[in-house]
Amino acid sequence: MIIAPSILSANINNLEEDIQKIEKSEAQYLHIDIMDGHFVPNLSFGPNIVQSLRKISTKVFDVHLMVENPDEWIEKFATAGADVIGVHYESSPHIYRTLTEIKKLGKQAEIVINPATPIGVIEEVLPIVDQVLVMTVNPGFGGQAFIENMLDKIAKLDDMKKKFGYQFKIEVDGGINEKTIQKCKKSGANIAVAGSYIFAGDIEDRVKKLNDVIED
Numbered sequence: 355m356i357i358a359p360s361i362l363s364a365n366i367n368n369l370e371e372d373i374q375k376i377e378k379s380e381a382q383y384l385h386i387d388i389m390d391g392h393f394v395p396n397l398s399f400g401p402n403i404v405q406s407l408r409k410i411s412t413k414v415f416d417v418h419l420m421v422e423n424p425d426e427w428i429e430k431f432a433t434a435g436a437d438v439i440g441v442h443y444e445s446s447p448h449i450y451r452t453l454t455e456i457k458k459l460g461k462q463a464e465i466v467i468n469p470a471t472p473i474g475v476i477e478e479v480l481p482i483v484d485q486v487l488v489m490t491v492n493p494g495f496g497g498q499a500f501i502e503n504m505l506d507k508i509a510k511l512d513d514m515k516k517k518f519g520y521q522f523k524i525e526v527d528g529g530i531n532e533k534t535i536q537k538c539k540k541s542g543a544n545i546a547v548a549g550s551y552i553f554a555g556d557i558e559d560r561v562k563k564l565n566d567v568i569e570d
């Protein structure tokens with residue numbers, strides 16, 4: 355399972371130091387939350403931050419767009435250094451086109467669904483996506499409690515993946531800690547985003563702890 359530290363919970367006063375600690379850790383991804391103050395009630399980072407981080411990190415950049423009009427932003431984040439670009443089903447009436455555009459830019463395309471969104475509505479894009487992100491909290495803020503009934507959604511998605519032979523990875527985001535990551539893995543998740551859990555302690559140690567509990 356891939357661990358993706360979310361820099362939303364990093365120490366912004368000393369971001370470079372936290373990025374260096376992630377570099378040394380077992381994490382394979384760096385998760386970067388992009389919030390526009392409209393799609394979610396919070397603001398975070400822009401393409402200039404992603405471009406700047408690209409110079410000091412070799413991790414896979416997993417960019418999660420929590421924005422209205424994602425089509426306006428995908429090329430900017432692709433140019434800035436994103437490897438995976440995630441767009442919300444709820445943010446675009448033309449999500450198939452948006453995902454196709456991400457792939458045309460040579461990036462991995464990810465569809466993201468909010469807790470209240472059922473997987474049935476994304477069935478038609480599952481053959482073309484590289485990742486599906488199941489939000490396990492309502493997006494916008496770090497430090498929220500994991501929504502337990504999202505485990506059923508992850509398991510249903512994993513069943514569909516096996517039934518139809520799809521190749522996408524299942525990602526989970528929100529409230530991930532040593533207990534919830536094990537439940538997500540059992541349900542079929544392949545990537546776990548963790549913010550407050552990782553940055554509330556020693557970064558390398560916390561990433562290792564997550565890896566250790568899922569290996570048991």
Ligand SMILES: O=C(CO)[C@H](O)[C@H](O)COP(=O)(O)O
Nearest residue numbers: 493494496497528529549550
């Ligand atoms: O997408 C997000 C918020 O919208 C964050 O990535 C997520 O909440 C991670 O934070 P935590 O692990 O503290 O729950």
